[in-house]
Amino acid sequence: MDKNFEIKRQQMMKELSRRKRESVVNRKIATMQKLNNERSSISMVEHPEKKKIAVYGADCFFLKNFLNTLRITNEIVYHSDVEKLIEMVLDGDIENIAIDLDEPTDWRKSVDVFTTVKTLKPDSIFYVCTKDPEWVQAKTLEKQGGVIVKKPVDFDYLYRTLK
16 A cells, blocks of 8 residues: 555656646746737837937946847947947937946946037937936936936836937
8 A cells, every 4th residue: 555655646746746847838938928919019009110229338238138128119229339339320310329327338438428429419319327317427417418217227218208
């Protein structure tokens, strides 16, 4: 009787383990489908026209996610080199520029992008991404016409403010 009990117990444990794995996989599939549906509805319904946005910042986790999300509904021009980004903005018809102020990006270089482009293309709109909107550098850029975008980014707000 002990042997039969042990065999049944092992079979039951295997069955429970299999069901748990299936449940986890099914939840992941459902989550991915939901995200894909939300992304397609955002890009098709709420934001029918693609806008061109230049993005400056150091290559980091935040910027990768920021760029991937913006690419869903916009045309993105990205560069981590100040001079090359400024050249692309001035040569192209780009009016929206997003800059990252937080590390690992050097905020001084972000300010260089802002001041150079704002001087040569005063109608440009700058989106200043920072986790601390009260920081003196962020406030200074806001006073000079920048739009503060607090991290984590509210993309609905960002899409509404794009020109």
